[in-house]
Amino acid sequence: MKLKRMFVVMAMALLALSAACKEAPKVSHAVINKSDASCLSCHQSGATGAPVMSHSNYDNCLRCHKETGKGQANK
Numbered sequence: 001m002k003l004k005r006m007f008v009v010m011a012m013a014l015l016a017l018s019a020a021c022k023e024a025p026k027v028s029h030a031v032i033n034k035s036d037a038s039c040l041s042c043h044q045s046g047a048t049g050a051p052v053m054s055h056s057n058y059d060n061c062l063r064c065h066k067e068t069g070k071g072q073a074n075k
Helices: 002-022 036-043
Strands: none
Touching: none
16 A cells, blocks of 8 residues: 555656646757756856746756757757
């Protein structure tokens, strides 16, 4: 019973994250350094006019926030 409950909670969390990612704003600038620390260096405080993030810290910013075709860094 405990395992079933844990599975249901995990499934609900994954669905919530998936729904949140569909609504995430696109990255409109080139992303050269893809680390979370790099993103947060501007988006945590609004430095250089960057929009301040409206949610708690999550791991892997680029999981939800995808680069647009404009201004993408060379990969």
